Amino acid sequence: MQTYYSDLLVIGAGLAGERVAVESALAGFNVICLSIVPARRSHSSAAQGGMQAALGNCAMGEGDNVDVHFMDTVKGSDWGCDQEVARLFADAAPIEMRRLAHWGVPWNRVVPGTSSYFKGGEKFEKFEKPEKEGLITARSFGGTAKWRTCYTSDGTGHAVMCTMDNKCAELGISVLDRKEAISLIHDGQQCMGAIVRCLRTGKLETYLAKATAICTGGFGRIYKATTNAVICDGGGHVIAQDTGVVPIGNPEAIQFHPTGIVPTDILVTEGCRGDGGTLLDVNEERFMHIYEPEKAELASRDVVSRRMTEHMRAGKGVQSAYGEHLWLDIRHLGDKHISTKLREVDEICQNFLGVDARTQLIPVRPTQHYTMAGVRTDKNGAAYGLKGLFSAGEAACWDMHGFNRLGGNSLAETVVAGGIIGVKIVEFLKGTETSFNTGVINAEAKRQQERIDNLISGRLGRENVYKVRAEMQEALMQGCFVFRNEKDLGTCVEVLQGLLERSARIGLVSKGLGANHEVAAALKIQGQVRLAMCIAQAALVRRESRGSHNREDFPARDDKNWLNRTLAYWPEGRTMPELKYEEATPHFEIPPGERGYGGGKIIHADQKEIEAKTITKSK
């Protein structure tokens, strides 16, 4: 078996992974980045919107600063975030955007003079100051007090990804594509690298490193309906949790978006509803106004998702070969509006559905969108439980998003956290020498080869991986989606327990040779079912509604009992996750208050305790 050695091994070469790698390479360390796909195909490149950073250059961003950004982020998290981390993030974001500009990102810039913009379908005017000409401009995003989202046309993620990958090429970082880490090498104390399957040949390889960083994005693909790329399947989380000592933070915190198209769940923008689009049911009748008389279609992301689900449950969904859905109607907006203001939606409808949105309805359904859950790390990005293991980006629960994420904060997190954690990894590399236990390495390599051999021979059983996966995805859709309640969550956990047993008895249908996909799916299915169980069990135990976690039977946000973070461990041999809890934040800069949208009652925490933990900003 081939063995490769580096100072830093980065698993995942999206924006977070490559940003971390760049920091170490700049400090002179040897870095290897592994990626399932060529780096530029990473899901980071799909992000269109932009990155939040309080530069305050544009007219509508005037007066913006890192404190306002910090406050928006904490509110958005429904006070579930680590405020120390949110502060680090907000403070570093403007510098990071400027650095990206220096490296080559073609950010859109301030154009001086008068121009118009739309808000709620109404036209307004704004004036950009001449002295700001050519500085990085920003656009408006939901949940932010100022226009703060830096962007490059409608392809921010793509543009930043190109620049970051160029930087890696410049620094000579080995970015190896079609390599999938299938387990971490560790002795229960220290992480030593990973066993990796080459997706060209199917052969196993060993990668040893002083430090290892998991930057593999979210795990939306364990749900049936998700906006995520097919590579966002939780592989990084699975190998971390598999160690038995690294917990998944806040597994129940999963964000949903109201309008993914059916069948492929590609996102169509909230702008459709913002500009006057309506949602229709099987009878082609509007329904949002029945549930939300004031805001109707314009209620917040999580609220609309909930109401759509409720309406489909009431039997008003449209049946299709791909399951139930509803309709999005933008026909009345007219040709001019659709081909200019909603060009991207128009193209998605044409290219993926063959639907002309001017005359036809768009099939949509609520869809999994973002995982606030992730490998739990401290504020330095160091994973709990194993020395030398780090995590950054959507893969991590670093935790600046808490229980809900603001648009524009996820893409920003990739590079901002990558930069901050990259520096911490450099400090770690400078201060650490290591030795590798060959016994541990060989045992792990042997164990992984045996797993593959067992799958091919069918020695442990003949369960079909795709069937088990489909049932897991369906179980989460039924019990753990937009709405959660005691009964459905209970059923979900039960179904998943059955699937966990079956996932131990997978046997391949194919021969499993070469770049075989069935092997890849089979190697991670058991870990995926465990992740699913973590979500379901943590959601079952958390008897409150906070951010995206919505309990029909416990609609209040309960700060008295639940102002905390879930840590889901899976010690070897267990059939259920072990749930522990820690306080949400070491201190409050902003004590818990109203989120400002989505409504809901709050059960307040003990005021004295909150006051004792509240600090004034010491800067």
Next chain:
Amino acid sequence: MGRLLQFEIFRYNPEDKDSAPHMQTFVLEETTNMTLFIALNRLREEQDPGLIFDFCCRAGICGACAMVINGRPGLACQTKTKDLPETITLMPLPVFKLIGDLSVDTGIWFREMYQKTESWIHTTKEFDPAKEEERMDNAVAEEIYELERCIECGCCISACGTARLRDDFMGAAALNRIARFVIDPRDQRTDNQYFDIIGNDYGIFGCMGLLACEDVCPKKLPLQNQLGFLRRKMGITAIKQFIRK
């Protein structure tokens, strides 16, 4: 009931000693709004789990799923079966190394291209975190982005006559990449430096002008304009170099 689609798919797994290149027929019932992404995944999950193909974003933004669809390179994710006849022939992209069935190695090809074109901003300026960002004209930023929209799917390379004839030809994607840096004011490279990279037969002068690259580009990049732009620029650079001698 929908049409019964007949898929003729190229099969060969180089890692399986029993495998020989051949075409295999699959039959699948068409459903509403079916794309090749849906069809191929169903074939793999329901009929042959050994089938090798690539998808990533499945939304036309990452370029992973390029293949030859009824004779023409394109993205499988945004190809709807209802736009195709009942018989659908799928082949891997030519030029790139075959990994198996419909999957080819674009990753290594493009990474080598970054090295050849030195695909990064060449500047002597240092980043100063305490300073305001350097200003840029918005129109220039938008122009750069228009060229940076390339998703490296490889369609232009596999449709290119020169690339099929000689494997050292850089192709439209690489020339487009150079054009992106030529117009970027942050990159301090001179025309002579660019000439050293592309002023030859495996660069700008190897193009036969068949225009297929632009025809098949799923992002509709103005690839021929960039070729023309660079060829003029490099032509002038060559003349200047000649006069100086």
